[in-house]
Amino acid sequence: MGSAEEQTKECTRCGQEKPLSGFHKHKRGRFGVRSQCKVCRLEHGKQYYQENRNKESERKKQYRQKNRDKVLERLKQYRQKNKDKIAEYYQKNKDKILEYQKQYRQKNKDKIVEREKQHYQENKDKILEQMKQYRQKNRDKILEQKKQHYQENKDKILERQKQYRQNLPSMIYEIHNTITKQIYVGQTSQGRQRWSEHKSRLRKGTHRNPQLQKDWDKRGEDAFRFNVVEELPCDFNKEQLLEKEAALMLEHISNGVKLYNEDIPE
């Protein structure tokens, strides 16, 4: 099927008439070239590779799933046996590996998060127990790390704490004794943090209000409830805050509610 000037041949795959230079050489082929053109050969090879790669990886995956323990054990043994070689390889290619891992994590973020979540759910008890044991075993190390972290980031941490405190709302609050219905009324510019402060003192037995402390000791923590009566802006005027507190105390007294407060306004 070739012309006299330039030998051509029809590709058996795409059917195009092409010059012989468009075919790979093949001794036993017609005109000494392959029956499929170079383009088709390349395409064919790619397809074959793809198909077989998928098949092969699917087969391997199934095998791994079926023989998980065996595979893991073999991997462990392999790693053990080739420890030095692996370490050497890692050292040599550290940057490349880390970069690859970073890219992989970025590309597969959702997948990784999902996998970690699932792993955590399935192994929660084991993981928590491991963490506990790790903390117990490495208490000094962890403490040292925390200290170091604090030292290195002291300014940032303190600034953040200051910002946090400054942005806490002012509030009028009550501490209810849910059993005797007696109430402690308070005001603060430190938001709910005040409740933590009260609790901390009460637990230590050093609260300034002896009656409240006595009931806390007697009834236990669960008998008390923190109640926010009014939340106000963090920069709310202190005098007005005190006035609001006084008004609430008087309201309770006029309703016959017994208060823990000792400094009840006239």
Ligand SMILES: [Zn+2]
């Ligand atoms: Zn072709």
